Amino acid sequence: MRKTELQRFRKLLLEEKERVTQSLAQHEKIIMHTDDQSGLETGKAHSNHMADQGSDEFQYETTIKFAKTEGRYLYNIEEALRRIEDGTYGNCQECTRAIALPRLRRLPYTRLCIECKEKEEAGTI
Ligand SMILES: [Zn+2]
Structure with missing residues (x-):
């Protein structure tokens, strides 16, 4: 970033x-x-x-x-x-890839990228 x-x-x-x-x-x-x-x-x-x-x-x-x-x-x-x-x-705490900027702008405190967030909500990580 x-x-x-x-x-x-x-x-x-x-x-x-x-x-x-x-x-x-x-x-x-x-x-x-x-x-x-x-x-x-x-x-x-x-x-x-x-x-x-x-x-x-x-x-x-x-x-x-x-x-x-x-x-x-x-x-x-x-x-x-x-x-x-x-x-x-700005890096995902789960997969370490960069979190997309639009996501960060919407949720500046997020620690997960959208893929990992979805996995977390599905309970697979
Ligand atoms: Zn991730």
Whole structure:
């Protein structure tokens, strides 16, 4: 891969990392806030606020689920940045061939070429 191309992906990944990090921090705040509330409410007002409690729990669950997905995404971004540093970025981690540029542009954090990705999804590697 050309160096200018590599720099462009690096910038893209760094920006994405920043965005995801901030989004995760916000979700952590929501999760902690929800924890605080359930602590404060222990033993009182529960029966009066069943509906609120339910929606809080729903929000908590979706937030946690979202945070997990974002966390995995962040990990993938960090791994891609690490590969840029060690010079293996853009090569498939499975067959070591170069990943097609349009695929990288769509998924800059991908570690597999399309063929290996399909094999992985089919469970053959
Ligand atoms: Zn491959």
